[in-house]
Amino acid sequence: MASKDALVCHVCGFKNQLDAVRCVSCGAKLDAESVDYGAEEEADRKDQQTGFEVKWIGITFGVYFVFQAIALALLPAVIPSYDPFQNIWGILISSITWFLGGIVAGYLSPGRTFIEPAIAAIIAAVPTVAYLMWRTPGSPGDGFDPSMLAYTVGGIMGVMISLFGAFLGERLQGATRGHKPSR
Secondary structure: OEOOOOEEOOOOOOEEOOOOOEOOOOOOEOOOOOOOOOHHHHHHHOOOOOOOOHHHHHHHHHHHHHHHHHHHHHHHHHOOOOOOOOOOHHHHHHHHHHHHHHHHHHHHOOOOOOHHHHHHHHHHHHHHHHHHHHHOOOOOOOOOOOOHHHHHHHHHHHHHHHHHHHHHHHHHHHHHOOOOOOO
């Protein structure tokens, strides 16, 4: 991408001199005609997210909602001995559902999608923590009543785990859809 007086880097946007071969700012190979990456640059970018789509936040949040509804509402209604509301089990089960949801979102989304599942997990953490705090018994002598800090740390861990799940889903997508697996 060239302008009249500068060659703009396709990676970082830095304006370089017209005769520059590599970007002064990031070192990427500059070409006025093409924005193809070299083998080294392509290897460096293989696991980076290529875009951002808000719709995948909504889709991933929907997946999380369905998984959460099954784990925290449907299973306790069907299996009487299953009680995710004792101790910190609810937030741990929620983290597992966010991990699985991240895998589903990473697998289904086109291209690299890591950030959207993490944002959806942040959004999902708020009602999940509120629901778990409402459902967890809190009377003295009823057992362990997690503090707000425990719920917050559990929610943050769930967000991080969803990010890992999205990365794993992307790897599965590459392996099963005929893409060359990256090493």
